[in-house]
Amino acid sequence: MSTDHSAKVQRDAEGRLRHLITLDGLSRDEIVALLDLAQFYARTPGELAARDQTLAGHTVANLFFEPSTRTRVSFELAAQRLGADVVNLDMQSSSRVKGETVLDTIYTLQAMQADILVMRDAEPGLPAYVAKYVAPHVCILNAGEAHLSHPTQGLLDALTVRQTKGDFAKLKILIAGDLSHSRVARSAWHAFTTLGVAELRIAAPEDLMPGKDEFKGATRFTDIDKAISGVDVVMTLRIQRERMSGASIPDEATYHHTFGITADRLAKANKDAIVMHPGPMNRDVEIASAVADGPQSVIQRQVTNGVAVRMAVLATIARNVQARRHFQ
Amino acid sequence: MSTDHSAKVQRDAEGRLRHLITLDGLSRDEIVALLDLAQFYARTPGELAARDQTLAGHTVANLFFEPSTRTRVSFELAAQRLGADVVNLDMQSSSRVKGETVLDTIYTLQAMQADILVMRDAEPGLPAYVAKYVAPHVCILNAGEAHLSHPTQGLLDALTVRQTKGDFAKLKILIAGDLSHSRVARSAWHAFTTLGVAELRIAAPEDLMPGKDEFKGATRFTDIDKAISGVDVVMTLRIQRERMSGASIPDEATYHHTFGITADRLAKANKDAIVMHPGPMNRDVEIASAVADGPQSVIQRQVTNGVAVRMAVLATIARNVQARRHFQ
Amino acid sequence: MSTDHSAKVQRDAEGRLRHLITLDGLSRDEIVALLDLAQFYARTPGELAARDQTLAGHTVANLFFEPSTRTRVSFELAAQRLGADVVNLDMQSSSRVKGETVLDTIYTLQAMQADILVMRDAEPGLPAYVAKYVAPHVCILNAGEAHLSHPTQGLLDALTVRQTKGDFAKLKILIAGDLSHSRVARSAWHAFTTLGVAELRIAAPEDLMPGKDEFKGATRFTDIDKAISGVDVVMTLRIQRERMSGASIPDEATYHHTFGITADRLAKANKDAIVMHPGPMNRDVEIASAVADGPQSVIQRQVTNGVAVRMAVLATIARNVQARRHFQ
Incomplete structure (x- = not known):
């Protein structure tokens, strides 16, 4: 249905969402399911006090090639509230210092058994490019890509x-x-x-x-x-x-x-x-x-929903990894 | 008893401590209660091995407009040892880049359901200013304000x-x-x-x-x-x-x-x-x-007590939030 | 067997590994034991989903005087996957700003009841120097020292x-x-x-x-x-x-x-x-x-093994602290 390269790359062989790079090509049912799960996570702080452990044992790495405290914190809180381990990599200063290619950085995080890589970049193309190379258990979440996709x-x-x-x-x-x-x-x-x-x-x-x-x-x-x-x-x-x-x-x-x-x-x-x-x-x-x-x-409700939506996407993508592992 | 603006702002309608911006106006009993709870938390590492979960499901955000690794780490460890999720925002570099006002940053963190905002600033006035605008469930902890208060x-x-x-x-x-x-x-x-x-x-x-x-x-x-x-x-x-x-x-x-x-x-x-x-x-x-x-x-004992005191303040303030929620 | 200063400094009175600064002087049995434990930790992400809690209640502080995102993240994930609290200190920018000596920074972290200090420095000598001064419960892990040791x-x-x-x-x-x-x-x-x-x-x-x-x-x-x-x-x-x-x-x-x-x-x-x-x-x-x-x-297997080896070293060093505490 879509001719967008990213739209194809983000699907596994069974057509499940493997990454989330673009909304292009997502069906109405898929979007509704994500919104329904986000609504479940959009609880008050009091209700959140019993920590969800959906992502316990999972590692989420934030790779921000373009700085954004707001979006980084939103993803970080979403991951923490699902029980994930989270690491932040400031890709502007640290990792390009030594001249390593982006793909080698990705391979390194993958080898460290990071499960979900949250990426933001001012240039287009990186998430879909990286998604083609990562191992089956690694998911790419696009946290803002040039003027193209968020x-x-x-x-x-x-x-x-x-x-x-x-x-x-x-x-x-x-x-x-x-x-x-x-x-x-x-x-x-x-x-x-x-x-x-x-x-x-x-x-x-x-x-x-x-x-x-x-x-x-x-x-x-x-x-x-x-x-x-x-x-x-x-x-x-x-x-x-x-x-x-x-x-x-x-x-x-x-x-x-x-x-x-x-x-x-x-x-x-x-x-x-x-x-x-x-x-x-x-x-x-x-x-x-x-x-x-x-x-x-x-506007503030949008911010609250941002954490909930990111929890829903993280949980959905991680469950699809398990589905591939156990039912293929 | 106090004419200090911050001293009034930090109380809720019932007179409970809602924020901690200044010690001005705290009664002897209140200070003793905080010290007693801090003494409870000032245990040896071995005794700390069973993690306290008082702040499980809570989010503590460190907003340091003036850098201080020492104080930031002390608050971060205090929050972690109570089971809280913690995010650090380097307010010097990141968030002012895009020209957002401080209050909008606060509203954003509040909308992300951050519970406690730990703030440090070289200028006077920010904690009390912000405290007037935050939602009832959000607490401001002053981690150092100009020459005025710590x-x-x-x-x-x-x-x-x-x-x-x-x-x-x-x-x-x-x-x-x-x-x-x-x-x-x-x-x-x-x-x-x-x-x-x-x-x-x-x-x-x-x-x-x-x-x-x-x-x-x-x-x-x-x-x-x-x-x-x-x-x-x-x-x-x-x-x-x-x-x-x-x-x-x-x-x-x-x-x-x-x-x-x-x-x-x-x-x-x-x-x-x-x-x-x-x-x-x-x-x-x-x-x-x-x-x-x-x-x-x-001097080293002061540092140890610093973590314990911050645990006591975090726990006390968070409990007061619950008190307002359930008994008002 | 070794004349290296660091090799002696890293042992306690009973000859147990107290710090890990150099491999110089480690016996074949000691290295094999570390590799065996690392092999135990070198599991797939799926098997890691039940989080090990060996370091629950422990605090690991990363002090990188020389930047290395790769090594810092590897130690951070190793510590998180054992249930430790982790704090990162960027020693390039923050703590030297105010002119504090390195030893005072170490004493401060020790007083905050940090258990394991992971240090990286472009100059030689810091880990062994610091190891001489820290309290019995504090361990130094060398994460890269000049041209000498890693x-x-x-x-x-x-x-x-x-x-x-x-x-x-x-x-x-x-x-x-x-x-x-x-x-x-x-x-x-x-x-x-x-x-x-x-x-x-x-x-x-x-x-x-x-x-x-x-x-x-x-x-x-x-x-x-x-x-x-x-x-x-x-x-x-x-x-x-x-x-x-x-x-x-x-x-x-x-x-x-x-x-x-x-x-x-x-x-x-x-x-x-x-x-x-x-x-x-x-x-x-x-x-x-x-x-x-x-x-x-x-090369990617090396990275995977890096996290596992660091988990093994963290767990071993922390257990030796307990052994000293309870059986001396």
């Missing part, structure tokens, strides 16, 4: 929409902002589309609007005020200054004025519309501070 | 005095050194005063002596040789070069000569006086190396 | 040879490369010699060949093609550019041509010879990429 973010966004707005078949969802550089938007598009969203709108300044071969099925807007009108969900994207070199972006104040999610703009959405942001926020740039902290914001 | 240090100093010298009502204690920049001295003053020390002396070079609105009840000395005469406890302070820019401090050799705790000076204290230092030491600057390693030194 | 590497190399080639009394082993700067080679020489290897050859370019007072009993070669002829084990060493300033080393291509382990050269060894490398590899410098990934390579 599958656990897509799942946590879907879980947040499902919790707060219910049936996707009745929803109009808007993804707005720097779509061109956004892995968050691409993974959310996969999730929302697969879950059967009634209408998906995307809005970006002209220079930040991806080509027509992407975000298929979405209605395109360059005018945010038109785009937001009547939607149930407003997902705004981080202005990623570090990715935007060369693009003809106006200054932050102008961006806020012409494209930021302000209270006035939000008033054009449905009355009970929710507002989402993947964080970290540039307050009063892509989103007004008052909106971020307002009653329609579900 | 409550677990004050408690470990009190525990060390209690273990080695007994009843505060019979003790003369001297705190000597760079009082002006010392959060250690301020928290020790709170602890010793509340516990009813017979006489508290403070000694500092004139430029490093705080104003009369601070260290109330203490006798002030600028001559260390007079100050040390007949005391039971000599607590010397680290010369913090990184904090002293602009102050008219002599070179290290002169400081040692005029204000360092040497064997000769120590001989003027009571025969069985103990010597304390919060570490890390500048040997042969504020303290003679022979004194630091001598029979009257309790 | 005992767990020597043990993992011995385990790998034993697993794949069996009886040392029948084996010809070649260690080839930058011997002069190699702690790996020195520790391997200790292990292989003590285990009774039939013939040990060492080969290095003239400038990188150590003096005759080292590697006693080994046959020396400067011609790699002659050295490799008929051996059962080829252990090649990393070219450590960072250690070679001043040596008259040719460029990497020339080194590969004149001293690298290529397929052609390997063909001169015994048909079923194994190829070893301590990692991280400089591919196509000291070892041809095809050889590293070829059927005779046991």
Whole structure:
């Protein structure tokens, strides 16, 4: 169904999910099963006090070639709360010092019997490349890949929409902002589309609007005020200054004025519309501070769901390893 | 009883300790209870072999805006030995890279269901500021705040005095050194005063002596040789070069000569006086190396007590969260 | 039997191993016992799923004065898989900031009731120096010391040879490369010699060949093609550019041509010879990429054995502490 290379690489011979590199190609049932398991893990701290031991004896290694404290901590807590051993490798400073190739680093972790490698990279291609070479018991989880893919973010966004707005078949969802550089938007598009969203709108300044071969099925807007009108969900994207070199972006104040999610703009959405942001926020740039902290914001719920979704993905992937081992 | 903003912020509606930001306002009973619990945790490694699970299912996040390996490791071990999950965030490099506000970082950790945030900062005000915004289940522990407060240090100093010298009502204690920049001295003053020390002396070079609105009840000395005469406890302070820019401090050799705790000076204290230092030491600057390693030194015991005190504070604060949850 | 200072320092009064600083002076029986225990720990991830709790309640601190993600992670996983609490101290940046001496850092960790200190340093002497000062319950594990010693590497190399080639009394082993700067080679020489290897050859370019007072009993070669002829084990060493300033080393291509382990050269060894490398590899410098990934390579098995050997050493050293405590 998918022509994406990563979508094929992440399946085992039986078609089970072996890695999670992209949401491309995941069926509706697969996504629903992951969301259901995440919902089970999305308990209050009190209920979490009896530690789950699903990943006891498993080792999760975080390899962040691009720094992200937020995502690293989310994966680290998810793994710890399932009883896994966790090691963090700062791939920016340490391991490239001695000139070792990335694949040798992966082989080393695999030989140390690491079970799940959580990878983040600013360049595209590494997770799928590595996935082709690892041993059968090793799983690759993509924690953010260039502008392409951030599958656990897509799942946590879907879980947040499902919790707060219910049936996707009745929803109009808007993804707005720097779509061109956004892995968050691409993974959310996969999730929302697969879950059967009634209408998906995307809005970006002209220079930040991806080509027509992407975000298929979405209605395109360059005018945010038109785009937001009547939607149930407003997902705004981080202005990623570090990715935007060369693009003809106006200054932050102008961006806020012409494209930021302000209270006035939000008033054009449905009355009970929710507002989402993947964080970290540039307050009063892509989103007004008052909106971020307002009653329609579900931004902190997204973070909570992030840990739960990562627990669900870790547990699912680890169980699929066992299934291959014992039933093949 | 206290007019300190932090002292009020750290209480819940019932008056229980919700955070620990300052020792200001803690009653004698509260401090004694913390010391008693710390004494329970101050066991030998052999006795610690059966792991306490008081904080199982809890998450402790270390947020150090000012680096301190020593204090971070002490809190990390305290949390681990109570069965907590621990994550470390190096706030100097990672999280401010993307321009997120501190409060958004806190909200993110809170949304990830972190229970206790251990914070250290070179600037004043952050712990009390943050404490006002966090959810009811989140606790802030101050691990060092500017020159103002270092409550677990004050408690470990009190525990060390209690273990080695007994009843505060019979003790003369001297705190000597760079009082002006010392959060250690301020928290020790709170602890010793509340516990009813017979006489508290403070000694500092004139430029490093705080104003009369601070260290109330203490006798002030600028001559260390007079100050040390007949005391039971000599607590010397680290010369913090990184904090002293602009102050008219002599070179290290002169400081040692005029204000360092040497064997000769120590001989003027009571025969069985103990010597304390919060570490890390500048040997042969504020303290003679022979004194630091001598029979009257309790410096390593302070470190041991540091872990025990932090276990006691973590356990107490976490229990107060449960109390609020179930009995309000 | 040994005149090495470290060899004496690492024994307790009863002659038990108290620290592990060097393989010098370990008896054949002692090494065999460590390898046997390591073999017990060298299980598959599935079998590791029931977590060993040998080190529950113990604290392992990693102090890396020289960075090494690979070795740090190996020790960290070994400790975690035995149920220990683990803390990492980056000694390059953090603790020397405030000018504390190394010994004070050690005393601090000891006072925090750390049980095992894993140390790596680019300079010689620190582990043995520190070992003289620590309390009876604290053990020092050398994780790499200058060009001198890397005992767990020597043990993992011995385990790998034993697993794949069996009886040392029948084996010809070649260690080839930058011997002069190699702690790996020195520790391997200790292990292989003590285990009774039939013939040990060492080969290095003239400038990188150590003096005759080292590697006693080994046959020396400067011609790699002659050295490799008929051996059962080829252990090649990393070219450590960072250690070679001043040596008259040719460029990497020339080194590969004149001293690298290529397929052609390997063909001169015994048909079923194994190829070893301590990692991280400089591919196509000291070892041809095809050889590293070829059927005779046991390089990944070395990494797996590294974790197992470190588990065995941690468990053995910790048990010896208990033995001293209860039976002295």
